[in-house]
Amino acid sequence: MAAGGSTQQSLRRAIGALKDSTKVGLAKVNSGYKALDIAIVKATNHDEVLAKEKHIRTIFGALSSSTPRADVAYCIQALAKRLAKTQNWAVALKTLIVMHRAMREIDSTFREEFINYSQNRALMLNLSHFKDDSGPNAWNYSAWVRVYALYLEEHLECFRLLKYDIQTYHSRTRELDTPDLLEQLPALQQLLFRLLACQPEGAAVYNKLIQYALSILAGECVKLYGAITNGILNLVDKYFEMQKHDAVRALEIYQKAGNQAEKLSEFFEICRGLDFGRVQFVKIEQPPATFMTAMEEYVKDTPCTLAHHPITYPTNDVKVNLKKNAIREDNRVSDQKQDFDVEEILDPSLTSPEPPSSDQIEAAAKLQVTELLDLDELIQEASELDEKNAFEVAIFTSGDIFSLIFSIGVQLLVF
Known part of the structure; x- marks a missing residue:
């Protein structure tokens, strides 16, 4: 045989x-x-x-x-x-x-x-029926070719919708207004979904042509998830001022970003085992559940917009408490890295009988974010590494950039 x-x-x-x-x-x-x-x-x-x-x-x-x-x-x-x-x-x-x-x-x-x-x-690029049945390996390679074609098709669709190249303008999502943000983030997450589906299995893991194509995908993943993370930061910043129907959509986007972070771990494990040259990984961390709870409470507490009635937003006390609960949990994780006690700012019982203002909350959260790491610097380093060598792919992960919001420490692992 x-x-x-x-x-x-x-x-x-x-x-x-x-x-x-x-x-x-x-x-x-x-x-x-x-x-x-x-x-x-x-x-x-x-x-x-x-x-x-x-x-x-x-x-x-x-x-x-x-x-x-x-x-x-x-x-x-x-x-x-x-x-x-x-x-x-x-x-x-x-x-x-x-x-x-x-x-x-x-x-x-x-x-x-x-x-x-x-x-x-x-x-x-519709290769849904493509197959090479000349042997078991060829059949396996054909399956990978089909998902790769789906990614490229999604790539074009995303470009058609956004009207700009996400690999070049990955920071643009940080400046989008709410309507554009709610339209573009799902498109970027769908593109990431197609990319993660390109995780090879079986004989495809060891095929040099597939490994070459995968190295290109891994490089693109850097800026793609950077764009998504920029958008998530923007989304969170706007979230507690959104109307209910926008907040519901934003919450779904946020939840999906967390789920994709888990898939990224698996994808990076495959990439780490392949010969792409010098590959950098950043450990994936998941955000604390308290922030998700705060977002869900905001959706529940925000009344629906009724026809011919003014929009009713939650009181400042409600919004302050929601943000306070989330940030307090993060302080328990990163309090050793802070030169001040954020909880003293957030808990009125520890400072003064009057509740803190929204500006104080925003200032504390912003300070936490800026003290950790600069997303653009990571992406720029990845770009320079990619330009230096087609196989030298710098990869950073969802959770750590995601963790900018929550003050979770970043650990850089170099393999």
Whole structure:
């Protein structure tokens, strides 16, 4: 059986190589875009190794903003055709890698053209029925190719909705107003959901092509979750002033962020075991339950908005007590790191007979946040590391950045 399987695999490789050489020969004779067509075939051939960079650069040259739009459209169509017709996992995966790298390395005009092409025709990244049944490993690789394609499709959808590249403008969510925040955060969380689904299993864990694609995903996870965390910080800052229907949606977003933090732990464990070069991890911590309780109490205590009636917000005492309960719990975790006793500020019985003002609460919370770590510095370090080496991926986790809100200490682990 083993010998028969090896013979069959060798035969498939020979047939694949013959198909590639035939396509190259036809491109030399019949194509008006000879150099481009040859580069596409060679960059996405049946060989189960990474494509040569010179072929990738030829393709990217045809997709740049300085290239006539007709040529860009032809290149996208050629890649789409290559993806749609293949039943080989290596060809499909290498084609997706070319598309993914183009999204990262070419300006936004490519993504716009990509979106227009997909909307005017069938979704080119729809590989829900793709399978390579040439063997157990090929079947396993096919499953990973399908979830990778779903992530890239979601990537384009997120760009279409946000109208900006989250990898470049990851801090923009910190400045969004409430309506945009409630629209964009779910889109970013859905993108993260698709990314986390790309956690490889079985033979896919050890495949070098899949590991290469995964290294790109791991790098993108840094800024993606940075954008989500910036949005969560913004959301929490606005939460206790929201109307009830907005607060309900915000609470759902906050809860989902906590759930995704747990999934990130699993994803990072897989990444840590792979040969990405120097990888940095930050230990994931979960926020205290008291803050979630405070948010849930706020939703309960905030009356629904009725037609023709003014909006009724909770009293300052209610909001102060909700924030006070959450922050007091955090002080128990980080009191050794503080030079002052926040509880004395928050508990009127320890200071004065009059309750503290909202400004005092906000000032104390803000001081806690700024004393821990600067999110932009972490992301900038990750960017510089990524630029230095494609396999040197800096990864920080949900919980620790999430913990900015709660004053949970950060521990940096370097593997």
